Amino acid sequence: MKEATLAALKGNLKALKLSTIAGNIEVHLRQGTDAGIGYDEFLLELTVVELQTRAQNREKRRIREAKFPLIKPLETFDLNAVPELDIRLIRELSGCGYITERRNVIFLGRSGAGKTHLATALGIEACKNNYRTRFVTCYGLVNELLEAGKERDLSRILQRYARYDLLILDELGYIPFSKEGSEMLFQLLAQRHEMGAVMITTNLGFADWTQVFGDPVMTAALLDRLTHKAHIINCTWDSYRLKQSLKEKK
Ligand code: ADP
Ligand code: MG
Numbered sequence: 069m070k071e072a073t074l075a076a077l078k079g080n081l082k083a084l085k086l087s088t089i090a091g092n093i094e095v096h097l098r099q100g101t102d103a104g105i106g107y108d109e110f111l112l113e114l115t116v117v118e119l120q121t122r123a124q125n126r127e128k129r130r131i132r133e134a135k136f137p138l139i140k141p142l143e144t145f146d147l148n149a150v151p152e153l154d155i156r157l158i159r160e161l162s163g164c165g166y167i168t169e170r171r172n173v174i175f176l177g178r179s180g181a182g183k184t185h186l187a188t189a190l191g192i193e194a195c196k197n198n199y200r201t202r203f204v205t206c207y208g209l210v211n212e213l214l215e216a217g218k219e220r221d222l223s224r225i226l227q228r229y230a231r232y233d234l235l236i237l238d239e240l241g242y243i244p245f246s247k248e249g250s251e252m253l254f255q256l257l258a259q260r261h262e263m264g265a266v267m268i269t270t271n272l273g274f275a276d277w278t279q280v281f282g283d284p285v286m287t288a289a290l291l292d293r294l295t296h297k298a299h300i301i302n303c304t305w306d307s308y309r310l311k312q313s314l315k316e317k318k
Contacts (some may be wrong), residue, residue: 069097074094077093078090078093086118088117088118096164099312107116111185119134127195127198129228130194130196130198130200133200134191134201136201136203137184137203139188140184140185140188142190142192144189145182145189147256148285150305152305153301157184157299157301158190161173161190161193162189162190164194166265166299167194167197167199167264169265170263170264171298172267172268172299173265173266173267173268173299174267174268174294174299174300175267175268176272176300176303177302178271178306178307180307181305181306182303182308183269183303184269185190187203187236187238187267191203191234191267192249194234199232199233201233202229202232203236204235205239206239206240206241206243207239207243209229209237209244210245210249213225213252213256217248217252222252224258226255229256229259230256230264231264232264233264234265234267235264235265235267236269237267237268238269240269240270240272240277241270241272241280244279244280244282245280247282250280251286254290257290257293266294274295292307
């Protein structure tokens with residue numbers, strides 16, 4: 069291929085935003101010629117490479133934007149350690165159908181049971197399926213809302229949180245909110261209701277949620293909405309870490 073033709077081809081590929089192909093075009097051309105493949109196969113191969121790279125980049129971007137504190141995929145979760153867990157349900161959830169159905173998922177259970185790990189793992193699956201995902205601790209979210217309230221850009225932040233396909237709220241119940249904070253969180257969840265899926269991890273039974281939110285009427289309304297059609301996963305087992313260290317001692 070002539071230098072000028074190659075340069076023009078690269079320019080066109082870049083203008084068409086086919087940067088992965090443009091970056092490797094010499095290699096593709098050489099391999100195509102060596103293998104003696106036809107134009108049809110050659111074009112197919114190029115488009116496959118470009119699409120694969122785009123999917124990989126999109127997944128990386130979704131995971132970055134989700135702001136997981138630690139990347140804990142499903143493969144690193146030891147299912148044998150928790151025989152009480154409904155594996156079928158976890159498999160089903162990893163398919164992300166609940167996100168399109170806008171159903172919520174609530175993990176209940178004591179500290180160390182693996183709730184955050186499971187929520188992160190399902191969040192990563194959502195990113196792989198190209199869903200806009202965001203992971204926040206309840207404490208972090210309420211603080212962000214309170215700060216925004218001070219600066220009067222609360223509605224902008226509420227809108228942003230309404231746009232995620234999946235919002236993961238970690239650690240509900242560890243720290244009670246102020247009246248203002250709890251009202252703001254209520255407002256955010258009310259706005260998301262049936263607009264997108266919410267996943268919650270909590271150490272509290274539903275009966276104790278009033279302690280965190282304060283107002284019993286508001287809490288009842290919130291619970292009513294959050295639990296409607298929700299998948300509720302009761303993590304009844306002991307702390308994974310505790311079990312591991314007991315095992316080691318033996
Ligand atoms: P929780 O959020 O319920 O308090 P975490 O998800 O933070 O618990 O789990 C505590 C620690 O134990 C984490 O490091 C987590 O990765 C690990 N862990 C919990 N359950 C399992 C499991 N079944 N397999 C592998 N690691 C687990
Ligand atoms: Mg946790």
